[in-house]
Structure formats: C-alpha cells, structure tokens
Amino acid sequence: MTWDIAITLAVLLAVVVGLSVLRAGPDLILLGGLALLLLAGVVGPIEAFAGFGNEGLITVALLYIVAEGLRQTGAVSFISQQLLGHPKSVLSAQARVVAPVAVASAFLNNTPVVAMLLPVIHEWSKKHRISVSYLLMPLSYAAILGGLCTLIGTSTTLVVNGLLIETLHRSLGLFEIGAVGLPAAVLGLAYLLLFSRRLLKDRKPAMTLLQDPREYTVEMLVEPHSPLVGKTIEDAGLRHLTGMYLMEIDRGDHVLAAVSPHERIQGHDRLVFVGIVESVVELQRIPGLRPATDQVFKLNQPRSERCLIEAVVSDSCPILRQTIREAKFRTRYNAAVIAVARSGERIRKKIGDIVLQPGDTLLLEAHPSFLEQQRNSRDFFLVSAVEDSTPPRHERAWVARTILAAMVLTVALGLLSMLKAALAAAMLMIATRCCRASEAKRAVDLTVLLVIGAGLGIGKAVELSGAASFLAHHLIAVMGSHPWLVLATVYAITMVLTNLITAKAAAVLIFPIAMAAAENLSVQLGAPVDPMPFAIAVMMAAAASFATPVGYQTNLMVIGPGGYRASDFLRLGVPLSLLIWAVTVFLAPIVWPF
Numbered sequence: 001m002t003w004d005i006a007i008t009l010a011v012l013l014a015v016v017v018g019l020s021v022l023r024a025g026p027d028l029i030l031l032g033g034l035a036l037l038l039l040a041g042v043v044g045p046i047e048a049f050a051g052f053g054n055e056g057l058i059t060v061a062l063l064y065i066v067a068e069g070l071r072q073t074g075a076v077s078f079i080s081q082q083l084l085g086h087p088k089s090v091l092s093a094q095a096r097v098v099a100p101v102a103v104a105s106a107f108l109n110n111t112p113v114v115a116m117l118l119p120v121i122h123e124w125s126k127k128h129r130i131s132v133s134y135l136l137m138p139l140s141y142a143a144i145l146g147g148l149c150t151l152i153g154t155s156t157t158l159v160v161n162g163l164l165i166e167t168l169h170r171s172l173g174l175f176e177i178g179a180v181g182l183p184a185a186v187l188g189l190a191y192l193l194l195f196s197r198r199l200l201k202d203r204k205p206a207m208t209l210l211q212d213p214r215e216y217t218v219e220m221l222v223e224p225h226s227p228l229v230g231k232t233i234e235d236a237g238l239r240h241l242t243g244m245y246l247m248e249i250d251r252g253d254h255v256l257a258a259v260s261p262h263e264r265i266q267g268h269d270r271l272v273f274v275g276i277v278e279s280v281v282e283l284q285r286i287p288g289l290r291p292a293t294d295q296v297f298k299l300n301q302p303r304s305e306r307c308l309i310e311a312v313v314s315d316s317c318p319i320l321r322q323t324i325r326e327a328k329f330r331t332r333y334n335a336a337v338i339a340v341a342r343s344g345e346r347i348r349k350k351i352g353d354i355v356l357q358p359g360d361t362l363l364l365e366a367h368p369s370f371l372e373q374q375r376n377s378r379d380f381f382l383v384s385a386v387e388d389s390t391p392p393r394h395e396r397a398w399v400a401r402t403i404l405a406a407m408v409l410t411v412a413l414g415l416l417s418m419l420k421a422a423l424a425a426a427m428l429m430i431a432t433r434c435c436r437a438s439e440a441k442r443a444v445d446l447t448v449l450l451v452i453g454a455g456l457g458i459g460k461a462v463e464l465s466g467a468a469s470f471l472a473h474h475l476i477a478v479m480g481s482h483p484w485l486v487l488a489t490v491y492a493i494t495m496v497l498t499n500l501i502t503a504k505a506a507a508v509l510i511f512p513i514a515m516a517a518a519e520n521l522s523v524q525l526g527a528p529v530d531p532m533p534f535a536i537a538v539m540m541a542a543a544a545s546f547a548t549p550v551g552y553q554t555n556l557m558v559i560g561p562g563g564y565r566a567s568d569f570l571r572l573g574v575p576l577s578l579l580i581w582a583v584t585v586f587l588a589p590i591v592w593p594f
Contacts, residue, residue, distance in 0.1 A: 004042050004466065005470050007037070008037065008042055008461055008465040011033050011036050011037055011458070011461075012033075012458065012467070012509065015029060015033040015458065015505075015509075016509075018032075026451050026505060027454065030451055030455050030505060033458055034454045034457040034458055034461075037458065037461045042464070042465050043461040043464055043465075047457070047460050047461070048457045049453070049457060050456070050457070051454070051456025051457045051460065051508075052449075055165055057159065057162065057452045057453055059152075059158045059162070059422050060109075060155040061444050062425070062426040063108075063109050063155070063158075063426075064445060065429055066108075066403070066404065066425045066426055066429055067108055067109055067113075067443070068429070068435045068439055068442075068443035069400045069403070069435035070404060070434075072436075072439060073393045073396045073397040073399070073400040073434050074397055084097070084120070087128055090134050090197055091197065093128065093135060094134065094135060094192065094196065094197070097117075097121060097135055097139055101113060101114075101117065101142040101143050101146060102143070102145055102146030102149075103146060105142070105144075105147045105153055105154075106146045106147065106149040107152060107153070108152075108404075109153075110147045111553050111554060114139060114140060114554040117139060121136065122136075131202045131203070132562055133203035133564065135562075137196070137555075137558060137562060137564060137569070137572060138196050139554075139558060140554040141188070141572075141576065142189060142192065144544060144545065145184070146185060148181035148184055148185055149181040149185050151173070151174050151175075151411075151418060152408075152411070152422075153181075154503075154543045155452070156504055156542050156543040157172075157539050157543055158418065159452055159456075159508065160538060160539040161418070163535075164535055167515060168515075168531065171418075173412075173414070174408070174411040174412045175412060177536065180540060180583065180584055180587045180591060181540065183583055184540070184544075184580045184583040191575070191576055191579060192576070195575070200571075203563030203564055203565075215275060215276060215341060216274070216275065216277065216338075216339035216340070216363055217274050217339055217340070217347055217348070218273045218280055218338060219250075219273075219291070219293070219351065220271045220273065220289045220290065220291060220292055221269070221270055221289070221290055221291070221292035222268060222270075222288060222289060223289070226265075226288025226289065227287060227288050228265045228286070228288045228289070229265055229266060229288070230264060230265065231265055232264055233246060233259060233263050234261040238271070239261045244275020244276065244279035246271060247259075247272045247274050248272045249272070250270035250271075250272065251268075251270070252268075271292075277308070277386055280338070280339065280363060280386075284308070288394075291336070292351075293338065293352070306368075307365075307366070307367075307368055307385055307386065308365060308385070308386035309364045309365075309366055309370055309384065309385050310361055310362070311364060311380040311381075311384075312359065312361050312362075312381040312383075313356055313359065313361075313380060314358065315358040316379070317356070317378075317379045317380065319332070319356055320357065323356075324337050324356065325352035333364075333370070334366065335365065335370050336365045336366070337351055337354075337362050338363045339363040340354050340356075340361070340362055340363070341361040342357065342359070342361075363386075370383075371383055371385055393433070396432060396434045400434045403425050403432070403434070406425070407422065452504050455505045455507075455509060456508045458508070458509060459511055459512050462509065462513065463512035463515075463516075486517055486521060486534075487585055490510070490514045490537050490538065491540070491541045491584060492541075492581065494507070494510045494542055495541040495581060497510065498541060499545055499547040499577070504542070506542045507539070507542035510541075511535070514535065515531050517534060518530070518534045532592035536584065536588045537588055540580065540588075541581070541584070544576075544577060546569070546572070546573030546577045547569055547570055547573040547577050548566065548570070548573070549564070549566065
C-alpha cells in the first residue's frame with residue numbers, strides 16, 4: 001500500500017463516518033475531504049475541481065430550472081389534485097398516490113415532485129380521514145422507484161451517466177436504464193401496495209398545522225373558458241377543500257344556496273366560499289377561477305408578481321366605517337381586498353360593500369413591497385405575508401408542459417443529448433416567462449451541486465491514487481472471480497453506503513471502485529469484462545435508498561410530516577432494498593452481458 005492510497009482511504013473513511021454521524025451538511029464534509037486530498041498532494045487542482053464541470057452535474061442544475069417552470073405555472077399540482085380523487089380505502093388511497101407519482105418522477109426530478117405533492121396529500125388525507133403516515137412514506141418510495149425508470153428520473157442517474165461519458169465514452173439512452181428500472185419499479189410498487197399497510201403504523205405527525213380560527217368569505221368568478229365549466233362541483237374538486245366549503249353560487253339574477261355536489265358549473269358563476277386562509281391559497285391555484293373583485297385586475301403589477309397578505313385594521317385607520325369601495329382601497333394602498341374576517345362573524349356582503357371596522361382582518365392581494373411600506377404604518381396591525389401564495393401562471397401551464405414533452409421527445413429520439421435538451425428546455429422556460437431568471441437562480445439547489453462536485457473530486461482521487469484498484473483487487477480476492485458475485489457485492493456496498501451517507505456521494509465514491517473491479521476481473525479471467533453491469537449496479541443501488549431517512553432527500557422531507565421513526569424506514573425499506581438488489585443483479589448482466 002502506497003502513501004497516496006493510505007491517505008485516500010483514510011480520508012474516504014473519515015468522509016463516510018462524517019456523513020453518517022456529524023450534523024454538518026454533506027456539502028461541507030465532502031468539500032473538507034476534497035481539501036485534505038488536495039493539500040496532501042494526492043490530487044491536483046485541475047482533477048480536484050473537474051467534477052464541477054461534469055455533464056451530469058450541469059444537467060441536474062438545468063433540470064431544477066425546468067421543474068421550477070412547471071411549479072410556477074401550476075402545470076403539475078392541479079393535475080395531481082384531479083388524479084387523487086376520492087378513495088374508498090387506505091389501499092385505494094395508496095394506489096392513487098404511488099401510481100401517478102412514479103410516472104411523474106420518471107420525467108421530473110424526485111425532490112420537486114415530492115415537494116409539490118407533500119402539502120396536497122397532507123390535506124387530501126385529512127379530508128378523507130386517512131392517516132397521513134400510510135401515504136407519505138409510499139409517496140417518497142414511489143418517487144424513488146419512478147426515478148429508476150429513465151435517465152432523467154433522479155439526479156443520481158444523471159451523475160453516474162456523466163461519469164460513464166468521462167470514463168467509458170458511453171452514454172445511456174433516455175429509456176435504456178428502464179430495462180432494469182421498470183421491472184424494479186413495478187415490483188417495488190406492488191410490494192408497497194401489498195405490505196405497507198401492515199408494516200407501517202398509524203403515526204401522529206411531529207408537527208401539525210395550527211388550525212386558524214379566522215374564517216374568510218371569498219368570492220371566486222368562473223372564467224368563461226375555464227376547464228371547470230360543465231363539470232359538477234364534486235368532479236371539479238370544489239366539494240372537498242380542506243377547511244373551506246362552497247356556501248352558495250350567485251348565477252345571474254338568482255342565488256343557489258345549499259349547493260348540490262351534482263350541480264354543474266357555468267361560465268361567469270360567482271362561487272362564494274367560507275374557510276381558512278390556507279384554503280384560499282388552494283383556490284388561487286385552481287385554473288379558471290379568479291377573485292370576483294374587479295379591483296384585483298386594476299393593480300399595477302401582474303398577478304404572478306403579487307402575493308396574499310393578511311393585515312389587521314387598526315383603530316386609527318383613516319378609512320374606518322367606510323365601505324371598501326368608498327374608501328378607494330385599491331387606489332390608496334395599491335392592494336386589493338380579497339376577503340374580510342371579523343371575529344368569527346360571517347359577512348354576507350360583496351367585498352366592495354363591506355364597512356371596515358377596527359380589528360377586521362383583511363386578506364389582500366398585493367406586491368410584496370406592501371409589507372415594507374405598511375409594516376410600521378398606523379393604518380394596520382400585524383401585517384404578514386401568507387406563505388407560498390403567489391398565484392401560478394396558469395395561462396402558461398400549456399407552454400411548460402409542451403417544453404417538458406419536447407425535451408423528453410428529443411432525448412428519446414436521439415436528436416439531442418440530455419445536457420443539450422435540458423439546456424434548451426431551461427432557456428425556453430425563462431424565455432417564455434414560465435420561470436423568471438430570478439426564480440431560476442433560487443430554484444437551483446447549490447448544496448446538491450456542491451455535494452456532487454466535491455464527491456466527484458474525491459472519486460477522482462480514489463481512482464488516481466490507486467485506491468480503487470487496491471480495493472477492487474482485495475474485493476475480488478475475498479469474493480472470488482465470478483462476475484455475478486462481484487456485481488452483487490458492489491451493489492451491496494453501494495446500497496449500504498447510500499443509506500448511511502447520501503445517494504450522490506455513494507455513487508461518486510463507489511463508481512471508480514466498480515470500474516476497477518471490472519478491469520481486475522478482465523485480468524483474472526483473461527477476457528474482457530464489460531463494465532456496464534457494474535455501472536448500472538452503482539446507479540441503481542445509489543438511487544434506491546429506502547432503509548434510512550438520511551440516505552435520500554425525499555425520505556427526509558416526509559419523516560416529520562408523517563411522524564415516522566427510523567424503525568419505520570428499516571421495517572418497510574430493508575425488504576424493498578433487497579428486492580431491488582435481486583432484480584438488478586439478475587437483470588443487469590442479461591441486458592448488458594459481461
């Protein structure tokens with residue numbers, strides 16, 4: 001063992017232990033490990049930082065922008081709400097969650113898919129009195145399984161594909177990994193539907209949403225060309241809004257009270273809802289509905305630049321005891337009153353006819369600058385923004401979906417590489433204003449990119465120092481020279497690491513060892529051994545992180561809202577991990593023969 005190998009293995013061990021037990025972020029730990037290798041002279045500056053120019057890393061960054069364009073236009077969330085429907089049992093609810101999530105995750109990064117659906121499923125489960133703990137872990141696992149089906153399903157597969165391009169000058173096609181990933185996903189989803197109800201417990205969320213006692217009366221207008229026109233109240237998803245109900249429909253010169261769920265919606269209907277502020281935000285995201293107050297559309301900024309703000313009218317407000325219309329509220333404050341809450345009292349008046357009183361809580365639609373302008377004003381108390389309340393750009397949703405479909409199609413047909421297709425899609429999202437440049441910058445997760453780049457640098461050091469060959473030689477010495485057995489061992493090591501550290505870190509650290517194992521097998525057997533099955537094993541094992549919450553970001557996202565414990569992930573995740581291991585080790589050498 002040389003000095004370089006010893007230093008590299010020591011740093012590698014320290015990084016793995018640090019990622020497992022320290023509270024510091026994985027980006028800091030990996031960057032620290034890379035710095036030590038650089039200072040020790042194991043790797044030079046060019047090799048150390050070459051990972052930040054890796055094709056897979058850049059593709060991941062671009063796909064964050066594509067996903068943000070889909071989120072900003074509401075191109076995914078409304079469809080998901082419609083697909084969920086009305087389950088009759090826990091099994092039905094789980095099936096309605098895992099199937100569409102797996103399909104969506106095959107073409108979108110897992111993290112934004114789960115982030116968009118997490119609040120939707122949380123509220124949906126409460127509506128139908130189903131414990132959210134039966135749904136959120138299957139949500140995360142379904143996203144991971146769906147991501148195994150295509151090259152763009154997870155950032156981990158993109159990173160390993162970037163390594164393939166660098167080392168073997170080979171790139172996987174968009175659906176090529178699906179030869180292994182699709183059977184694994186189908187079997188994995190079947191396992192979740194068959195066993196998750198038995199293996200999961202009814203947990204209480206660690207953090208529950210506070211119930212807001214303020215009830216607003218909100219009027220929404222159905223646009224003439226709305227997709228809701230012609231649907232019944234139930235089919236349109238307006239009957240089961242959490243914390244809100246449809247009180248009446250104002251249709252022309254008559255009012256429909258006690259609205260039947262079978263009542264069909266017509267254009268220009270004025271729908272009167274009563275409910276809490278979170279549900280008002282939910283209404284804002286339904287395409288074809290807009291606030292039924294003319295003043296909203298006379299504001300200076302477009303709706304996509306506004307947000308919802310709550311403000312309590314003070315006893316020194318100059319427009320007290322005037323109607324909102326008489327006070328010319330919009331002109332005075334450049335804000336539109338969407339709804340008014342008054343100490344639990346239900347106000348049965350149109351917005352413009354409400355007479356303002358001290359203590360009234362106004363729900364406003366305004367530019368975020370309203371917060372700074374009125375925070376210290378004597379006109380209002382407790383001015384605060386409603387979180388994540390900017391209305392989606394529904395009019396551009398079809399553009400975002402078209403861009404996504406074009407990206408997938410061009411890659412599937414081999415017209416563009418994944419990097420070029422993602423670059424074109426990201427540029428189009430910004431050019432068509434599905435996503436602004438400022439939003440695109442915020443959408444890119446710098447921590448993830450630092451983890452990938454630093455991990456690639458450490459992986460390069462493992463390769464250049466000879467540590468990869470050293471480990472591969474001893475691996476073969478212990479396991480023998482049978483390719484299937486070595487492949488199973490490489491997968492098992494990656495599987496353990498991805499659950500202890502992170503998926504991308506495990507992938508970039510084990511990849512050079514897997515390539516060295518294939519090379520050493522070629523020497524041992526006296527015949528060339530294709531390294532592709534080993535690359536696929538690393539790709540699948542790193543992306544399929546089920547046994548712990550720390551291995552994958554989506555698992556961390558659901559642990560709190562689902563009230564889970566580490567034992568829940570072990571109980572449901574370990575058998576699933578072993579199932580995917582068996583499928584991959586069996587199929588990979590058949591699809592890509594040794």
